[in-house]
Amino acid sequence: MFTVPLALHAHYVFVVIALAALLMASNRVRYDMIAISVVLALMLGDILSVSEAMAGFGNPVVVLIAALLVVGEMLDRTGVARFVGDWIGRHSRSSANKLLLMLMLASALLSAVMSSTAVVAIFIPIVLRIAKQTGHSASQLLLPMSYAALVSGMLTLIATPPNLVVSEALNTAGYAPLRFFTFTAPGLIVLAGLIGYMLLWGRHWLPDNRVAAERSPQRSIQALWHEYQVDHQLTYLRISETSPLQGKTIGQSGLYNRYGIRILDLSQQTRGWRKLKAGVSPDIVLHSGDILHVAMHPEDSDRVEQTLGLAPFHPSQMETQYRSWEFGAVSVLIHPDSKLIGKSVRDARFRDHYDLDVYGVRRKREPLADYQNTPLQASDSLLVTGTWTKIARLKQQKHDFVLLETPSEADDIVPAYKRMPVALVIIALLVLSSVFNWMPLIAAVMLAVIAGVVTRCLSAADAYRAIHWQSLVLLAGMLPLAEALQQTGGTDMIVGSLISLAADASPHTLLVMLFFITALLTNILSNTASAVLMAPIAISIADQLSVSPYPMAMTVIFAASAAFLTPVASPIITLIVEPGKYRFIDFIKLGLPMLGWVFVCCYYLVPWFFPW
Structure with a gap:
């Protein structure tokens, strides 16, 4: 291991930072590899001990982000992200500007009352869902959403840790601490400027990082249905109060044997709730009001309605959505070694053995x-329908079947x-805990993860994959x-040298210096670290000038939330680098005008708002 002379330690750290920034800007090296190289450089240069250099991997912020990603996956797997994304998509489908506006407002307002990092982690699957539905690139939505979450740090006291750091520094110096909405008014002006900037100019500079060589679009179940020339149509029927089917089981009803009607699934009223039953069995008792999802010959609809009291039914969008999550279809090939070769679908009793229909x-x-009575041959393809769970089991029968095509609904x-x-209850408790500070945020998020796994909102394996x-x-x-930087005196060198340039300057000049020093440290280190370093200095400067410390304190707060320029300045930004496939230059290009706007404000x- 080489040893850097003690007098050059700070300069060595500056070189490491500069090289890391250049490598990120080149976009030729993976960001995680650059980060590992930074750890090695600090360790091998004898700048930090092994435990200090590796401390980041045990940092509570890293654990917090990992847990929040799992919470986001829970929202995705339980459909919360889907419904939020659908709602935003429906109300903004006609306008890209409206979509950006809704995402940024939702992100900023939620981040004002709970952890901004948590909001971004929760919104990532929602934004990815919206991008898929609307055809937008996720990279054109994630960055504005995360920037709005950053600006929320200028709205309320609890929106971001630097605000609490500055408030405590004021209290320690003998001044009144900040209140919840002390700086909300100027913060709203900054947020309005961000939204206007993104809608008018910024959105044109957002990268489109969609993969160019996407696979050919999958066909829908309806397209497969047409390809196999199925002579049945899928429809919904409701059992009327006068229907002779009431009180009979599906097996007793004769719907299939007499009328050729196959029930794919049905929903029944149970304790005031309509419960969907996918993968029906012959012993289910039918009642009036039951909704049957069936396959039948179109010409039989009038006869069925008159004879059996089954009226056409039009389900809500939500009911249709639930059914698509339960019921599906795939196309499979008969394997050359399949035990079904030489048997017809009827002779093989396909439904009895696999609980699926052909x-x-x-x-x-x-x-x-x-097709029901024709002996099967190797390489015949079958259109198989049923629950996705049963279809997944069929795919495991690799000696009998080969998956040919999965529809887009899958x-x-x-x-x-x-x-x-x-999942909604878990999230509500997490938000309330964040707002009222019932416990440390990391404890609340980890409890949410455990609750999600225990209540089967997601499995432990899903959590790790997330x-x-x-x-x-x-x-x-x-x-x-x-x-x-702190141990080598690098931070003191930056602050001292820049402050000395404005030794006899006016308060406004010092405000400018203070803003850019804090913003520089924020984008190199982190917003919390810069607030810890600069809050006491800001108050000390105000005392030396015999002016109010609040303008200086507000300057630190605003600059600490201006982490727009680098992907490592804040966890809020770091989270979106991978799903958005962003380059270092993207943050510089989009972030510089925002930094200028925050400075002007x-x-x-x-x-x-805070007179001298």
């Missing part, structure tokens, strides 16, 4: 007319949608830089 067979790309399955109310390890390694590897508004 609605068509193709041989040499041509549909078979009497990508939209929400596997734990029945646990959505539980973690973006690249983002965590990036953050953990860059965190020790703050400690290195700080220079003119802070002294007006």
